[in-house]
Amino acid sequence: MIAASSFSSQLRLTPIESADEESLQSIGSDPAVFKFIPEIPTPFDAGTWIRSVLDNGENYIRHAIRLASTNEVIGYVQISRRLDMHIQLGYWLGSKFWGKRFGRQAASMALGPVFKVKKGKWT
Template sequence: MKQPVLTTERLTLRSFNPADASTVQDLAGNYNVSKSTLNIPYPYENGMAEEWISTHLEDWNSRTRLVYAITLTGTDQLIGAISLHDIDESQGELGYWIGEPHWGKGYCTEAASALIQFSFERLNLGKIHAEHLTSNPASGKVMKKIGMRHIGSEQKRDRHNRDSGIELYEIRNT
């Protein structure tokens, strides 16, 4: 089954394709994007985007991860990514990044709202959880805007094996 396309007022959430790799490398490879996440490497080396994109179809088919390209409706300009990963029969974890030129425009909130609605209505999940680096409060604002509630804080190892403060959020399907 093909991964469904999701649309919002300004955005189209679609599957990534190999042609997106150079834009992914440019956007995700920005130091300011990388430092706001636990997992995006910096520098973002050649071939990493292609490898990442190549995993998406199998993950969707196994229903363990759902990854969308966030694009501007009408132009198909790629501006970021949003995913639901660690999916099981009742829950999943929300993750996202937006390219720095597109920060502060509400795109992440819009995309996250659409993915949560899809997760509850079509995937029948009971709970979505998410986390953000304490050093990235803008991500926490997105989580609050989409109805998530803060449930705690913890320490996690980042990609450099350093302890990082993490804020935990969740939303339940009611």
């Protein structure tokens, strides 16, 4: 796992920890958040989910997405290896943060240690 934190003017990515449970439970209680993510069971149980994420050695990046201005947890991003050996990037955000380009920004930040991103293009 990559344990480093990542920062931008709007967001911070920090390694997920059990202390994030209450915030993630609040976000995950909205059924719209996981509507298109069938791998995450609903109703969402943040404690069980966090333990499974932390116990999975194939999750290389598993970070809370936070607003830089307030440190509020607004979602989650991960890079993991699937059973078919493909690498997968996934993220989810609280619905009130949709449409603000936070998902794209968090994905770019998570991929930063893997790829260099220059002016929005992968190199």
